[in-house]
Amino acid sequence: MKNYTSIHDIDNLHSWIEDAKALKANPLKHVTLGQHKTIGLLFFNSSLRTRLSTQKAALNLGMNPIVMNVSGDAWGIEFGDGTVMNGNTAEHIKEAAAVVSQYCDIIAVRAFPTLTDKTLDESEHVINAFIKYASVPIVNMESATGHPLQGFTDAITISEFAKKAKPKVVLSWAPHVKALPHAVANSFVQAMQKMDVEFVITNPEGYNLNPEITGNTPITHNQEETFKNADFVYVKNWSSYSDYGKILNTDPNWMITKAKLGDAKFMHCLPVRRNVIVEDAVLDSDSSIVIQQANNRTYAAQLVLKKILERSPS
Numbered sequence: 001m002k003n004y005t006s007i008h009d010i011d012n013l014h015s016w017i018e019d020a021k022a023l024k025a026n027p028l029k030h031v032t033l034g035q036h037k038t039i040g041l042l043f044f045n046s047s048l049r050t051r052l053s054t055q056k057a058a059l060n061l062g063m064n065p066i067v068m069n070v071s072g073d074a075w076g077i078e079f080g081d082g083t084v085m086n087g088n089t090a091e092h093i094k095e096a097a098a099v100v101s102q103y104c105d106i107i108a109v110r111a112f113p114t115l116t117d118k119t120l121d122e123s124e125h126v127i128n129a130f131i132k133y134a135s136v137p138i139v140n141m142e143s144a145t146g147h148p149l150q151g152f153t154d155a156i157t158i159s160e161f162a163k164k165a166k167p168k169v170v171l172s173w174a175p176h177v178k179a180l181p182h183a184v185a186n187s188f189v190q191a192m193q194k195m196d197v198e199f200v201i202t203n204p205e206g207y208n209l210n211p212e213i214t215g216n217t218p219i220t221h222n223q224e225e226t227f228k229n230a231d232f233v234y235v236k237n238w239s240s241y242s243d244y245g246k247i248l249n250t251d252p253n254w255m256i257t258k259a260k261l262g263d264a265k266f267m268h269c270l271p272v273r274r275n276v277i278v279e280d281a282v283l284d285s286d287s288s289i290v291i292q293q294a295n296n297r298t299y300a301a302q303l304v305l306k307k308i309l310e311r312s313p314s
């Protein structure tokens with residue numbers, strides 16, 4: 001594997017999960033693998049978990065991480081082809097990616113969608129420009145349409161906490177004050193479709209995710225009914241996909257409560273807004289596994305970096 005940009009880059013999810021669990025049990029086993037190698041983490045958007053867990057993963061493999069907040073700190077990067085650069089962008093991705101490739105053996109990129117230009121977002125122009133113009137492997141740290149480090153983490157976490165062979169997993173939309181991306185939900189859907197689980201999505205009318213991603217996964221609009229007998233309730237807000245990037249619904253009845261959750265485990269990628277997405281009583285109880293989930297970000301990233309470091313040169 002050269003690049004890790006999508007859940008589809010995972011050739012065998014079951015074996016990846018087992019390999020990640022082995023890294024978790026012995027995180028420093030491969031501490032010389034990345035010796036004298038550098039990973040550059042480029043952030044176009046905010047982060048806490050991805051920024052720290054990916055550095056931690058690199059350090060566990062003996063790599064040197066270097067980190068940059070691109071937005072604000074670096075020169076504005078131009079992605080358009082043939083643009084007359086007389087506006088706010090000062091250098092082209094062609095130069096930027098080529099230069100950073102000389103400093104780094106792997107480049108990891110976070111770049112959220114515009115949520116206003118669906119075609120541009122779906123072209124994944126930022127991550128694909130890095131793939132095109134960098135000469136080193138690229139890792140997706142949440143792009144316009146996917147967050148595969150998170151989706152892989154979520155699969156590891158469900159595998160760890162599952163008490164039966166085929167648990168029921170529900171992905172539920174919940175309200176939010178801002179228009180949020182589809183990336184986390186998309187990658188979670190793709191991960192669950194590769195796992196041996198009973199998987200259902202519940203969201204209000206107008207909030208169905210991209211049908212090319214949801215495929216045959218059942219979608220309901222009745223949250224409470226769908227939560228019945230659930231073992232895991234994975235919660236996320238996203239903006240409308242069909243009415244692209246819009247907030248159509250802020251109904252607080254979609255907030256997750258202890259009463260609705262029943263015996264299910266509560267999962268969320270974080271950051272989570274208390275008493276908007278989910279009530280305190282859930283997060284402050286043993287039903288919530290969000291902290292353990294976030295811990296697995298390190299081992300998901302560590303396995304991805306290990307696989308890239310071990311790849312046969314192409």
Ligand SMILES: NCCC[C@H](NC(=O)CCC(=O)O)C(=O)O
Binds near residue numbers: 237270273
């Ligand atoms: N990386 C995990 C989630 C990142 C982002 N959440 C956010 O922007 C939340 C911001 C807020 O609550 O203000 C998202 O939904 O894709």
Ligand SMILES: NC(=O)OP(=O)(O)O
Binds near residue numbers: 142269270271
């Ligand atoms: N879950 C996640 O990606 O968190 P950050 O946005 O803080 O990196």
